[in-house]
Amino acid sequence: MINMNLLGMFSLFKLELKRQLTYPFHFFIWATLWPIFIIINYFLWQSVYAFSGQTVIRGMTFESLIAYFIAAMVIGFATEANFDSWIATRIRSGKLLTQISLPMSFMHYLFSYWISKKVINVIIYSIPVFALAYLFVGFNIFKTNALLLLFSIVVAGLLTFSFTMLFAMTAFWFKDIKGMRYLRIGLTTFLSGAILPLNFFPESFQRFSNYLPFQYMRYIPAKVMTGEINSFSAFMFAQIFWAVAMFLLAAYIWKYAYRQFTGAGA
Amino acid sequence: MQENIISVANLSRKFKTHKRTETTKAAIRALFKRDIIEHWALKDVSFNIKKGEIVGLIGPNGAGKSTCIKIMCGILYPTAGDVNIMGYVPHKDRVKYVKNIGVLFGHKTSLWWDLPANDTFYFFRDLYDVDKKKFEKKKNLMVKLLNVEQVIYKPVRDLSLGERMKCSVILAMLHDPKLVFLDEPTIGMDIIAKDTLRKFIKAVNEKYNTTFIITTHDMGDIEKLCKRVLIINHGKIVYDGLLAALKKNYIKTKQIKIQFDEKTTGVRLPRGCNVLHRSKFEIDFEVPIDKHKIDKVIIDLLDRYSVADITISEPDIDEIIGAIYKSK
Numbered sequence: 001m002i003n004m005n006l007l008g009m010f011s012l013f014k015l016e017l018k019r020q021l022t023y024p025f026h027f028f029i030w031a032t033l034w035p036i037f038i039i040i041n042y043f044l045w046q047s048v049y050a051f052s053g054q055t056v057i058r059g060m061t062f063e064s065l066i067a068y069f070i071a072a073m074v075i076g077f078a079t080e081a082n083f084d085s086w087i088a089t090r091i092r093s094g095k096l097l098t099q100i101s102l103p104m105s106f107m108h109y110l111f112s113y114w115i116s117k118k119v120i121n122v123i124i125y126s127i128p129v130f131a132l133a134y135l136f137v138g139f140n141i142f143k144t145n146a147l148l149l150l151f152s153i154v155v156a157g158l159l160t161f162s163f164t165m166l167f168a169m170t171a172f173w174f175k176d177i178k179g180m181r182y183l184r185i186g187l188t189t190f191l192s193g194a195i196l197p198l199n200f201f202p203e204s205f206q207r208f209s210n211y212l213p214f215q216y217m218r219y220i221p222a223k224v225m226t227g228e229i230n231s232f233s234a235f236m237f238a239q240i241f242w243a244v245a246m247f248l249l250a251a252y253i254w255k256y257a258y259r260q261f262t263g264a265g266a
Numbered sequence: 267m268q269e270n271i272i273s274v275a276n277l278s279r280k281f282k283t284h285k286r287t288e289t290t291k292a293a294i295r296a297l298f299k300r301d302i303i304e305h306w307a308l309k310d311v312s313f314n315i316k317k318g319e320i321v322g323l324i325g326p327n328g329a330g331k332s333t334c335i336k337i338m339c340g341i342l343y344p345t346a347g348d349v350n351i352m353g354y355v356p357h358k359d360r361v362k363y364v365k366n367i368g369v370l371f372g373h374k375t376s377l378w379w380d381l382p383a384n385d386t387f388y389f390f391r392d393l394y395d396v397d398k399k400k401f402e403k404k405k406n407l408m409v410k411l412l413n414v415e416q417v418i419y420k421p422v423r424d425l426s427l428g429e430r431m432k433c434s435v436i437l438a439m440l441h442d443p444k445l446v447f448l449d450e451p452t453i454g455m456d457i458i459a460k461d462t463l464r465k466f467i468k469a470v471n472e473k474y475n476t477t478f479i480i481t482t483h484d485m486g487d488i489e490k491l492c493k494r495v496l497i498i499n500h501g502k503i504v505y506d507g508l509l510a511a512l513k514k515n516y517i518k519t520k521q522i523k524i525q526f527d528e529k530t531t532g533v534r535l536p537r538g539c540n541v542l543h544r545s546k547f548e549i550d551f552e553v554p555i556d557k558h559k560i561d562k563v564i565i566d567l568l569d570r571y572s573v574a575d576i577t578i579s580e581p582d583i584d585e586i587i588g589a590i591y592k593s594k
Contacts, residue, residue: 005361011392015378015385022380022421097341098376103365103393259343262281263336 005104009112012104016116027124034073035128041069042136058199064226067141068197070133071225072218076194077121079157079217081164083114084181088171097263107165107254114161143227152221152236155243160217162246163188169253172260193219213242271445271477272315272338277347278501279308279333307333309501311347317444318475320467322492322509324482326591330501331481335447338479339369352445365394368443370434372450377422383433384418387440394441401440408436411466427454435463439470445477452484464490485583497590505590509583516586519552520560521579527572534570536563 049055049062060068087110090096100106133139167184171177189195191214198206198219209215216239223229285301308330315321325331336342337349340356340363349356354363370376377386391401409415412432422430431454438446448467452460468491470476480487488495488509495512497505505512521542529546538557543550553563564576 005393005395007395008389008393011389015381015389018385019378019380095374097336097371098374100341100360101339101364101369101371101376103361105361261342263332263341 004108008102008104009108012109012112013116016113017120020116020120027120031124031128034125035132038066038069038073038129038132038136042066058197060197060199063137063141065197066137067133067226068222070129070137071142071222072194072197073129074122074126075153075156075218075221075225077125078118078153079160079221080118080121081114081157081160083110084164084168084171084177084184087168088175088177088181091171091261092175094263096261100258100261106258107251110165111161118157142225143230144225145227145230148230148232148236149221149224152224152239155236155239156217156221159213159239159243159246160188162243162250163213163217165250166246166253169250169257172257188214188217191215192217193222197222210238213246216242268316268318270314271317271319272313272351272479273349274314274338275312275348277308277311277334277337277349278306278345279330279337279342280345281305281307306501308337308344308498311498311501311503313496313503313506315477315479317477318471319494320471320478320480320492322480322482322488322495323498324488324495324587325498329498331498332449334498335449335479335481339367339447340364365441366444368438368441368446370438370446370448370451372431372434372448372453375422375430375434376437377430377433379423380421382419383414383422383425383430383437386422386437387418390437390440396441400442404440404442405436408439408466411469412436412462428456428459431455432459432463435466442474443476446479448478448480448482450482450484451480452482452487460484460486467491485587489583497587499591513580513583513586516589517580518556519554519581521550521552521581522560522563523550523577523579524548524567524571524573525575527574530571533567536566539563 045062045065049057055061057065087096090099096106099109102109133142164184167177167180170180174180191209191212193215198209198215201209216235220229220235220239229235281304283303283305284296285303311330311334323331323334333342337344338351338356340360343357351363352366354366356363377383378389387405390396391398396404409418412435414429414432414436417425417429418433418436422433425433431451435448435451438448451467452463455463464487467478467480471478478491480491482488493508493510495505495507495509496503519540526547526549530549531546533544533549535541535551536553536558538554540552541549542552553560560578564578567573
C-alpha cells in the first residue's frame, strides 16, 4: 500500500467506468439473466418445500432461503473477481507491459480496474434483483445491520480479489491458465455458498468449512445481509484474518511472479 | 560537457524457453520431460548516455534491443549488471522512476482501445500529476504540431496505425519527461507524418534538452535524428559512436558514373577500380577511397575524355548497417 497514487487510481477508475459504458448491450443481457436464476430457484424450491410437506428445511423457511439466494447474488455483484483470464491473456501476449510501465503498482492498477467493474455491476444488476426480492419475499425479511454488511462486503471483496490474484499469477509460469481458472471458479462457486447455503451441506463439511476461506467470500456476508449474523462475531474475525492473509500472500508472490515476465513480442 | 543520464555496466539478461517439438509424438513426450533452452538476450553490455543526446539503438531482429529498452524502463529484471538512470535503479524503484520518463512501444499501444485518445490523455495527466494549465498548454501544442486535432476525439480502435502512433507519442510526452524511450515510433506512418514526427522530436530535444533513445528499423529516423548510434547484435554492442564516424569507417568505396558525349571505348581507369557496368556512352565503377582520391580520378578522366555528366555516390546507411549486421 506504500506509494499509492490515489489521484491516478481514481482517474483510472473513472476511465474504466467510461469504457465499460461504451458497450452497454451485455449489461441488458445480464440484467435479464440474473433475475431469471432467482426465478428458477424460486419455483424449484417452492416445489421442493411443497413436496416434502415441511415448512423448515435445514433450519430455513422457504422465504429465508429465497432471501439467501438474493443476498448471495448481490454479494457476488459486489465482490466477485474474474480478472484472471484478463491478466493471463496480457502476460501471454506481452500486452501487460503497457500496464506495468505506468507509475503505479500493478496491484493498484488492477484494484482500480476491478472496483470500477464492481460499482457498475452493483448499480445495474441489483435493481432488477431487488425488484424481484420485493415481489417474492418483501424487504422485511432482510434484518440487516447495514454497517456490518458494508464491512463484511469490503472484507469479502478484498479476500476474493486476493484469491483470484493468486490464481492469476500462475500465468507467469504456465502462460495458459484455463485449467486453473476452472479450478478457482469450481472451488469458489460450490464452497463459498454461491449456489446453495452451506447449512444444506453435511454437518461434518460445515465444520471443516469454518477453517477454509471460501465461506467468508459469500456465505457469511450473505448471512449478514439476511440478518442471521447481526453482530461482530467470531466469523467477522475469521473473515478479516483470511482477507489479510490472502492479500499479503498475493502481494508477496507478486514480487517473484512479476520477475518471470518477459514482455514478449514488443 | 553534459552529465550522464544513463549508465549501464555489464548488463546481461538470460531467457529460458521450453524447446518446442515438431512431431506429435515428441509433444506427448514433452508432457513428462521438457528440454529447457537458455538464451542470452544481452551479454555484458555497457554504455553511457549523456543528457540531451538523441541516440539510435539499432540492430537486426532478435538482437536484444527491446530487452535492453525494457530493462531501462524497469519492466524487466536484469540477470546481471548495473543500470543507473537519473539516480534510480529502474527495476528496483520502478514506480518512482517511471514518473520521470516517457515510453512508447510501437507495437503495444497504451491508449484505451475503446475510448478516444483524449480520455487517456486526461488519465495520464492525473497519473503523472501534471499541473492542469501546463497540461492543456502542452497537449494543445503537441496536438497541433502533429496535426491530430480531430483524431484525438475518435475512439482509438477507429484510427489508422499512423494516427494511433501520433497519439501515442503525445501520450508518452505529456508529462514533460526528461528521458524518452521510443520503440519504433514511425511504424505505419506515411512520409509526411514521419517527417513531422522527426521534426517534432528534434524540436523537443532542442527546446527542453530532452534525451531520446530510439529503436527503429527505419534508417531515415536514424539519419534525420541521431548523431550517435548504438548497434546491438547477438546481445552485444558491436558499435557505439557517431553516425558520421560509422560512415567514414565503413565506407570503403565510392561509385562514379560517367556519361560521355561521344562513343568512347577502352577507358583507362586507375588501379583497383571495379567496373560495374560499361557501354559505349557510359561507364559505372567503384573507386577504393583508401587508394585513390576521388577528385584526382575525376580530373584525370575529364582531361582525357569528353564528359557529359558525372554522378558520384556512396553506399547508403542501409547498406552499411546491413553489412555490420551480417559481419558480426
